């Protein structure tokens with residue numbers, strides 16, 4: 001990864017919002033239509049007030065709200081991302097703010113979703129602390145991450161295999177070293193990325209009062225899946241619930 005730069009000063013998600021919008025909304029990431037949208041819509045069916053942290057173009061906020069009488073607020077740091085969200089969802093509620101300083105009172109929501117967001121947020125502690133504060137006891141927290149092992153810096157398809165001689169492999173990079181930097185995920189698309197281990201995520205959730213209910217590692221989809229036969233995950237999904245008492 002390249003050295004770190006401050007994502008807020010550089011408005012990096014503003015610069016990349018067109019690319020994100022076109023890919024997510026045109027269905028170029030099959031994980032959205034197959035896993036992320038249906039799972040989040042189903043999980044929050046019975047909930048009343050949901051916060052979509054780092055909503056991006058609002059794909060989850062919109063779909064969760066469409067599937068139930070739930071009230072959903074989409075929050076993002078990037079104005080450009082939010083303008084795309086509003087253009088898709090004129091009746092939706094979208095707020096520009098930082099996930100590390102949420103502009104809501106304590107116990108406001110009974111559900112929070114953070115999809116492909118926490119790996120871009122500089123302070124996991126601050127974000128999780130804020131999410132735990134605004135969630136009611138027994139509130140549900142759905143976290144979807146690029147899988148920290150299979151998507152860590154240096155991981156990826158090992159290209160130099162020979163068809164019929166050896167099988168395509170997925171190499172795992174520098175998993176145990178936590179790092180921050182900028183990754184070029186597509187030509188010219190440079191995204192701030194915080195690499196953390198799975199134990200850091202789970203221990204931070206537990207430290208802030210979350211009880212882990214389920215962890216999912218769905219099979220990789222798309223081009224890599226066609227090559228690899230789908231035997232590794234791209235996503236890590238953590239479903240947790242706020243405990244009814246404060247741990248720290």
Ligand SMILES: C[S@@+](CC[C@H](N)C(=O)[O-])C[C@H]1O[C@@H](n2cnc3c(N)ncnc32)[C@H](O)[C@@H]1O
Nearest residue numbers: 013054055056076077078081098099115116117
């Ligand atoms: C990869 S996109 C995911 C968008 C959406 N959750 C989805 O799944 O389609 C990450 C989003 O997180 C937002 N983001 C990054 N850091 C943030 C922060 N500290 N506070 C709020 N939003 C943030 C970015 O602006 C971007 O829109």
